[in-house]
Structure formats: C-alpha cells, structure tokens
Amino acid sequence: MLFPDIDPIAFAIGPFAIRWYALGYLFGVGLGAVYGSMLLANSRLWHRGQPPFPAKDIWDFAFWTMLAIVVGGRVGYVLFYNLPYYLANPAQILNTLDGGMSYHGGMLGLMLAVILFTRKKGGNWLSGLDLIASVSTIGIFLVRIANYINAELYGAPTSLPWGVVFPTDPEQLPRHPSQLYEAVLEGLVLFLVIRLFTHVFYALRRPGMAAGIFGIGYGLSRIAVEFVRLPDAQIGYLYGGWLTMGMVLSLPLVLGGIGLVAYASTRKESALRV
Template sequence: MPFPNIDPIAFSIGPIAIRWYALAYLFGVILGAGYGYLLLRNERLWYKGAPPFPAKDIWDFAFWAMIAIVVGGRTGYVLFYNLPYYLSNPLEIINTLDGGMSYHGGMVGLMLAAILFTISKKGNWLSSLDLLGAVATIGIMLGRIANFINAELYGAPTNLPWGIIFPTDPLAVPRHPSQLYEAALEGLLLFLIIRIATHVFYALRKPGLVAGIFAIGYALARILVEFVRLPDVQIGYLYGGWLTMGQVLSLPILIGGLILVLHAITRPVSKLRA
C-alpha cells in the first residue's frame, strides 16, 4: 500500500511550523485531563469515595504533566537510546526538534509528577497512578498516529496486504505499520479494557489495580509489536540479535504491573455500593 500523503506539518504561522507530533502531545494531555476530570468527579468509582485529588485540580496537574512528559521522555531517550552521541554533543540534549523521545521515560516522568502532586494534595498516590493508567492510553494512541504521519518507527518488511511503503524508507519496500499496531493495542484496546475495569468491575476501588492493568497491558503490547518493529539504528538488536531496547525497558514495567495487581487484589474490598 502507498503511504498516505500527509504533511507532518499541520499548519504554519509565519515562520513557525506546528507539527502533528507536537499536537499529539498537546491534545493527548488535554483530552486525558478532560477524561480524568470525569473520572475524578465520579466519586463512587474510587476507594472509600475519595479520588486522589479534587476534580478541579486536574487542570493544574495537566500543566505539570506536559512538562514531566517532555522532560522524562527526552531524558529517557538520551540515556537509553543515544547516550554516546549526546555526551559528545551536550547542547543537542535540549533540541527536541529531532523527535528523540522515549515513551518509557515520559511514563516515568508522568508517574513522578502524579505522585508528588497527589502527596501535595494529601491524597492516595496509588490512586493517582490508577488515574494515569486510565487516561494515558489516549495520549499513547495519538502519539503513535503522529509517528505514522512522520513515517518513523516503522516495522520490518512484510508481504501482508496492509504493508506500507514509507517515503523515508531507503529500500522502498512494504513494511509493517508498527506505529498503527501500537496505537490500536496500547491505545484503543487498552483504553477499552481499562474502561470496563473501572466502570463495570469498579477497579478504582482497589488502589493500584488499574495502574497494574495498564502496565501489564502496555508492556505486553509493546513487547509483542517490537518483534515486527525495526529497532533504533544506533542501537540495533541486543543479546544475539533477537531483543530490542524497547523490550528490555518494558520488562520492568511488566514486573511492576504484576506487583501492583497482586498488591491491589489482596487489599479489602471497598464497601461502597455501585
């Protein structure tokens, strides 16, 4: 299939070009905050009827979340994906125009911001991680769609009928649209699973459970897609040519998710009525 002719630049204002990639981050935070507001306002969903912080405070947190995602994402990319280059070119660390961002790093930054923000509000920090797990899939889906528009992070060659010939591919062969695989699995599917968990099984009443479900779902989806996604060229495959950095970084998330789920299901059930 030919690559759809989508300009990576959404629009321009004079010399300033606004890219879809930047808009994906912006709208991911805005839409995530909006959905988070609805969750926080519905107190019966939460353990003992107490969300991690008042719904009105989600917009304050959204500001810090944007900073945490960018700083964490950039730091993760520098440390794990291209550290020798940035040690030789330290000024390039703050140049995010090259698109060098790590989802794992952004996730860590967002978690730290949520924990600190919730502690300042005297709320349950585990519930704040549950809130992130419920809303983060929105940003992930938009971000992966933006990766597709940028024709980056594509997959290995394939003979499947939906293989895409990306304009940035020097070989010009059909490849797995791995960005869309991740958007569907880590974004849409995981959102639906968590939505069922929060509104049918009231998983938010067990602090840590939704965060654990998200971590497990994200890690498994990422590990699976990495088998057909090309690794970063400066790293390549690890440990004999079968493992990628994305899979390595997803393993601690998977383990952490399992720990959170086990912790949550061993706690007493909230006595709130549905």
C-alpha cells in the same frame, strides 16, 4: 499499500510550523484531562469515595504531566538510546528538534509527577497512578498516529497486503505499519480494557489495580510489536539478533504491573458510597 499523502506539518503561522506530533501530545493531555475530570467527579468509582484529588485541580495536574512527559521523555532518550553521542555533544541534549523522545522515559517522569502532585494534595498516590493509567492511553493513541504520519518508527519488511511503503524508507520496501499496531493495542484496546475494569469491576476502589493493568497491558503490547518493529538504528538488536531495547525497557512494566495487581487484589474493596 501506498503511504497516505499527509504533511507532517499540520499548519503554519508565519515562520512557526505546528506538527501533528506536537498536536498529538497537546490533544492527548487535553482530552486526557477532560476524561480524568469525569473520573474524579464520580466519587462512586474510588476507594472510600475519595479520588486522589478534586476534579477542579485537573488542569494544574495536566500542566505537571505535560512538563514531566517532555522532560522525562527527552532525558530517557538521552540515557537509554544515544548516551555516547550526547556525552560527546552535550549542547545537543536540549535540541528536541531531532525528535528524540523516549516513551519509557516520559512514563517515569509522569509517574514521579503524579506521585508528587497527589501527595501535595493529600491523596492516595496509588490512586493517582490509577488515574493516569486510565487516561494516558488517549495520548498514546494520538502520538502513535502522529508517528505514522511522520513515517517514523516503522516496522520490518513484510509481504502482508497491508504493508506500507514509507517515503522515509531508503529501501522503499513494504513494511509493517507498527505505529498503527501500537495505536490499536497500546491505545484503543488498552483504553477499553481499563475502562471495563474501572466502570464494571470498580478497579479504582482497589488502589494500584488500574495502574497494574496498564503496566501489564502496555508492556506486553509493546513487546509483541517489537518483534515486527525495526530497532532503533543507533542500538540495533541486542543479544542473539532479536531482543530490542524496547523489550528490555517494557519488561519491568509487566513485572511491576503484576506486582501492583497482586498487591491491590489483597486489599479489601471499599464499601460503595452513593
């Protein structure tokens, strides 16, 4: 299967080039804010009819989350994936042009921003995590599509008919389009699952439930895809030639998600407010 001829640069304004990767983050936050506003405005969905903060504050919240994703993603990449290099070259830590971002680091930064923002507004921070869990799959989907356009983070060689020959692959072998697997599993499918729980089973009335479902769903999806995705070159495989850093970092998400779901399940569901 031939790789589609899509320029990683979406458009340029003079000397400034705007990449699909950046647009993925931008539109992910923007569309997530729009959807989040709709959730916040529907008080019937929330515990005791009280969302974590008013819908009018969503754009302030979006600014916090965007900053947290960028800072957390970069710090996570430095710490989790390439610490020896950055210890030897500390000036390169701020050089984000190398594309080094860690999803797990961005998630940690995002969780911290959500907790601080929600507490500042006097809301339930678990409900704040439920909100971000409900909307973040939109950004995940778009950024994974951007990874595919950038021909990065591709998978292991495959003989399957949908194997893709990526232009950035020095071996020029058909490979698993693992970016698209992640876009479908971590983005589209997980969005639909959480949407089912929030709007049919009213999971948002049990603070922590939606966040727990996200942790389990994302963690298991990422671990599954890691079996066909190439490990990061600077780390490679861990222990026995099959375990990857992505698996290691995803396991706490699964365990934490199970803990949140168990905790939320013991809470009494709030009465419906019309």
